[in-house]
Amino acid sequence: MKALIQKLVETVGPSGYEEKVREVVRAEIEGWVDEMKVDALGNLIARKGTRTEGGMRIALSAHMDEIGVIATHVDENGFVRFTTIGGVSPRTCIGGRVQFLNGVRGVIYMESLESATALPTLDQLYIDVGASSRETCPVKVGDIAAFDRPFLDLGGRLVSKAMDDRISVAVMIQALKELTATPHELYFIFSTQEEVGLRGATTAAYGVDPELALAVDVTRTGDTPKGVKMEVALGKGPAIKVRDSGMLSDPRVVRWMVETAEKAGIPYQLEVLEGGTTDARAMQLTRAGVPAGCLSIPTRYIHSPSEMVDYQDVQLSVRLLVALLSAPVTLK
Amino acid sequence: MSPATSAPQIGENQIALLEKLSNACAVSGDEAQVRRIVLEEIKPFADDLRVDALGNVLAVRKARTPGALRVMVDAHMDEVGFMIVEDDKDGLFRFVAVGGIDERTLPGKKVLVGSENVPGIIGAKPIHLAEEGETERKIPLESLRIDVGLKGGKKVRVGDRATFATRFWQSGVALFGKALDDRLGVATLIELFKNPPENIELLAAFTVQEEIGLRGARPAAYAFNPQLAVALDSTPANDLPVWDGSENIFYNTRLGGGPALYVADSATLSDPRLVRHFAQTGEQMGIPFQFRQPGGGGTNAGAIHRVREGVPSLSVSVPGRYAHTAVMLARLDDWQNTLALVYHALSRLEPGILQR
Numbered sequence: 001m002k003a004l005i006q007k008l009v010e011t012v013g014p015s016g017y018e019e020k021v022r023e024v025v026r027a028e029i030e031g032w033v034d035e036m037k038v039d040a041l042g043n044l045i046a047r048k049g050t051r052t053e054g055g056m057r058i059a060l061s062a063h064m065d066e067i068g069v070i071a072t073h074v075d076e077n078g079f080v081r082f083t084t085i086g087g088v089s090p091r092t093c094i095g096g097r098v099q100f101l102n103g104v105r106g107v108i109y110m111e112s113l114e115s116a117t118a119l120p121t122l123d124q125l126y127i128d129v130g131a132s133s134r135e136t137c138p139v140k141v142g143d144i145a146a147f148d149r150p151f152l153d154l155g156g157r158l159v160s161k162a163m164d165d166r167i168s169v170a171v172m173i174q175a176l177k178e179l180t181a182t183p184h185e186l187y188f189i190f191s192t193q194e195e196v197g198l199r200g201a202t203t204a205a206y207g208v209d210p211e212l213a214l215a216v217d218v219t220r221t222g223d224t225p226k227g228v229k230m231e232v233a234l235g236k237g238p239a240i241k242v243r244d245s246g247m248l249s250d251p252r253v254v255r256w257m258v259e260t261a262e263k264a265g266i267p268y269q270l271e272v273l274e275g276g277t278t279d280a281r282a283m284q285l286t287r288a289g290v291p292a293g294c295l296s297i298p299t300r301y302i303h304s305p306s307e308m309v310d311y312q313d314v315q316l317s318v319r320l321l322v323a324l325l326s327a328p329v330t331l332k
Numbered sequence: 333m334s335p336a337t338s339a340p341q342i343g344e345n346q347i348a349l350l351e352k353l354s355n356a357c358a359v360s361g362d363e364a365q366v367r368r369i370v371l372e373e374i375k376p377f378a379d380d381l382r383v384d385a386l387g388n389v390l391a392v393r394k395a396r397t398p399g400a401l402r403v404m405v406d407a408h409m410d411e412v413g414f415m416i417v418e419d420d421k422d423g424l425f426r427f428v429a430v431g432g433i434d435e436r437t438l439p440g441k442k443v444l445v446g447s448e449n450v451p452g453i454i455g456a457k458p459i460h461l462a463e464e465g466e467t468e469r470k471i472p473l474e475s476l477r478i479d480v481g482l483k484g485g486k487k488v489r490v491g492d493r494a495t496f497a498t499r500f501w502q503s504g505v506a507l508f509g510k511a512l513d514d515r516l517g518v519a520t521l522i523e524l525f526k527n528p529p530e531n532i533e534l535l536a537a538f539t540v541q542e543e544i545g546l547r548g549a550r551p552a553a554y555a556f557n558p559q560l561a562v563a564l565d566s567t568p569a570n571d572l573p574v575w576d577g578s579e580n581i582f583y584n585t586r587l588g589g590g591p592a593l594y595v596a597d598s599a600t601l602s603d604p605r606l607v608r609h610f611a612q613t614g615e616q617m618g619i620p621f622q623f624r625q626p627g628g629g630g631t632n633a634g635a636i637h638r639v640r641e642g643v644p645s646l647s648v649s650v651p652g653r654y655a656h657t658a659v660m661l662a663r664l665d666d667w668q669n670t671l672a673l674v675y676h677a678l679s680r681l682e683p684g685i686l687q688r
Contacts, residue, residue, distance in 0.1 A: 016601030022688075038688040040559075040642035070596050070626040073581045081581050083627050085596065123582075142595035142607070142623040193601060203642030 001315065002158070004028065005170045006151045009160035014068030014146045015085050015196045017101060018042055021064040021166070025190050028173050033188070043204040044190040048176060054328025055183035059210035059290075060321075061201050061279040062168035062217065063194030066161070067303055068146040069098060069127070071139050078131030080106065080139050083122065086195030090120050092304040098145035104129050104138045105148060149305040156311055157234070163307035165194065167297050167314060168216035175321040183328050191279055201279035205286035212253070212291050212329065213283035216321070218307070219244075219271050219296035230273075232298050234310040237267030238317040241294035246277025247284055252331035253293035257324065264323040266316050271296050291331060295321060339675040340527040342668045347507075349373065350519045351500040354509030357444055359413030359430050359493035360544045363387055364447075366409040366518065370538045373522050388552045389538035396530040401683055404535040404558035404643070405524060405674075406549055406632045407517030408542030408565070411510070412656050413495040416445065416478070416488060423485035424477045425452075427494060431543030435473040437657045443478055446492035452480035496658040505664040512660040514542070516650045517564035520671050529679035542632055546599065549632035553639040559686060560606065560644045562674065563633040566662070567592050567624055567649035583625065585651035587663050590620030591670035594647035597627065599634025603644035605685055610646060613677040619669050624649065644686065648674055 013021035022044050026036065033046040044064070051057065067086035074080050093108045100106070106129035110120040127145070131137035152159035160166070172188055179186075187208045192200030194217075205213065219239050222230030232239050240257045241249050254270075261268040273296075284292035297317055300308040349369075358366040370389050375381060380392040389409070412431030420426055425445075429435070439456035454476055459467070480488055498510035509515070521536055528534045535556040540548035542565075553561065571586040585592040593610055594602050614621040637645035650670045652662040 016596070017604060040644055040686075041637070042688070043642075072625040072627060075579055075581060083596075085601075140623070142593075142626060144595075196601060199601075199638055200642075202638050203640065207641040 001170065001174055002153060002311070004173065005158060005167065008166040008170050009151050009162045012099060012101065012146045013064055013066055014144050015065040015193045017144055018064040018192045021169070022190065025064065025169060025173065029176060032177050039204060039207055041200050041203050042192040043200045045204055045208065046188045048179070048186045048188065049182040049184050051185040052183045055185065056211045056329055057185045057187070057208070058325070059187045059189055059205060059208045059213045059283055060172060061189040061191050061204065061213070061215045061283060062172045063165045063191045063200065063279060064169060065192055065195050066146055066164065066166070067195050068144055071141055071143045073141060074134050074137045074139060076134050078129070078133050078137040080127040080129060080137065082125070082127055085144065087303050089303065090122050090125055093125055094120065096305055097148040098127060099148040100139060100143050100145040102138065102143065106130070147305045157308055158311055159306050159308045161305040161307065163299050163309050164218045164302050167218060167299070167309050171216055171297065171314060171317045171321060174318045175325070178318065178322050179325055182325050184325060186325060194279055198277070198279055198282035201282040202286065205283040205290070209287060210283065210290055213280060214292070215278040215280035215283065215294040217278040217294060217296055218299035218302055219273050220302055221298045221300050224300060232269050232271050234298050234300060234308070235312060236269050236298070237313060238320050239269045239271035239296035239298055241271045241273065241280070241296050244273035244277045245275055247281040247292065249280070249293040250291035253291050256329060256331060257293060257295070260323050261320055264319065266320050266323065268320065269298070339672040340523045342664065342671060346519060346523060347502060349522065350507070350515060353515035353518055354500040354511045357449060357493070357495045358410055358511070359415070359495055360410040360541045362493045363409040363540045366515070367538070370409065370518065370522065374525050374536070377526050384551060384555060386548050386551055387540040388548045390552060390555060391525060391536045393525060393528045393534040393536070395533040399683065400531055400533050401681055402533045402535060402559045403678060403681065404537055404553060404556045404561040404636065405521055406537045406539055406552065406561065406563045406636065407521040408514045408539045408548065408632060409518055410540055410543050411495060411513065412543045413493055414443065414478070416490050416492045416494065419490060420477060423481045424479050425488060427478050429473065430493065432656055434656065435476070436470055438476060439471055441658050442497040443494045444497045445478060445480055445488050445494040448487055450480050450484045450487045451497060452478045452484060452494070455479045498658050507662045507664060507667070508659050510658060510660070512652050512662050513566035513655050514564070516566050516662060516667055520564050520667070520674065523671055524675060529675060532678055532681055539632060546630065546632050546635035549635040550639060553636040553643060557640060558643055560603070561633065561636045563631045563636065563645065563647045564674065565631045565647060565649045566652050566655065566660070568655040569651035569653050585622055585624050585649070587651055587653060588666065589622035589651065590614070590666055591673050592622050592624040592649045592651050594624050594631070594633070594649070595626050597629045597631070597647070599630025600637055600645060600647065602633065602646045606644060606646035609681070609685060610648065610673060610677045613680055614673050617676055619673045619676065621669070621673055
């Protein structure tokens, strides 16, 4: 599975520009699903299984997009000013590198600040692509880039700039392949534009009109030096979301996930996330409303160029997802 | 490449219509004056025409060819302004802003209040009486009043809307008006509707309540259920020189640069295929255009693209200085180029553009 993860995380796909990721996913799942389509906003929606006794129409969503930057101005000396796509913090930018969709690479640096301890604002940052004038700069206003950092395999832990949320894309692909029988009509949504406000999942969920919805996404951890207080750690299994700042998981969905994990002997953690939300929110609120939850993969350093996951957590997430989807669901 | 058909032109009649539209008062939620003009203009040309529950004008021009793309083109009828919230007697009224208005621009401005357009003034304290340091401070909106005089006070009620009283004027290629945001879009859409590209089904939405959160466009898009959408709007040009002579890197757009194509704002990531198609149209036909600096703000595309199963969308704006103040300044050539670019880009649309 590591090869699949590496291929996914090294593909460039900022929000709104997920095409290359979509092609990787499409090639991976071709032949493993009953039908596939791409909707108006670029979501790849794959159906697997038909509904039999006790089955439901279930939507699963992992987003293909990653955070990035977009050029706002090229100055007379060829420096590129930019703004963010999704939640990019200036402090993770300094000294970082980006790659534009046209292949051009550059480094981010900043104007000199008033004090050595001050943090720059976004307006004080620029990208240097090695050009020396506006005319020779290969970047123009509106060009889009993602952070540029190779995949790193530390053995038990994996690091990439796009674990959020390609790791979940990998988990969904793997689960889809390992799932041999299901009583459900399953819609695997590989969604777009999550990082800018769950936009892809909003329209995909409307189209699928599910009876039950699960997002697969990353969540933060509380296991780093003087880190945030949070009851999730790397290496303790997949996290079952109870709530985040945009959604309260349906308690019946949480119970179903917990009971399934316990029955299958899969270690799990309960997650209460105090910042951020996932595609589950958009799916929960579509049409007349949908019971929803989220399977989260514990991840350190989210929205930095070095997001870290635990490989065992990833594999257990696949197992849990397969277990969840293999049997009839009773929400109680 | 030469165009098969020529784009509609902006002439005296179109400018006269823009003048009428700009002078009409249509603060968000109370768009009747503009709606009346729109209906009168487009009625003879519409294959289908209705006013929906929120007050949007939804008009259809059927395609002349089979299998045509169903394209929604949106322009919002409403403008920013004020609402009267309290009668302080003596013709004085407390008010709040409707939509994004910088209160620093208000004192001393003439306004029109209510459906009878009662004239009034946002009063300012005479400088003779200003206390030391007072001129350094911003005057909070709560302390401002609209003064319509004793007689006018009898015609004004709490809940009435008010707008700037600015009358439209033209000076060479410069167009000045209070509500060019988005009457420029409305006027452009009316021209398109009268001279539609024949290869598409044109779904024209003259929408309400954009300035307070893209509210009208959502039900309009839901009703039309289009295959793709273009929002015609107006966007700030902050292209003035910087006071210290340094390079202006936050101009947003520039007057004279042509229509502004959006790649990203806080409400929408424009569909890259549409951005490419419009840019290529401009390049191939020699129509000037510019990319609006990606960043904040939002247009009705933000509401439209998320409706139902999603709608690939793009915003195209006429640049204008001093947006959301008493006067906006736009340029005739930018307006003409906007009409030309949108007309030709739509004329060259083929269903294949939506394939993935």
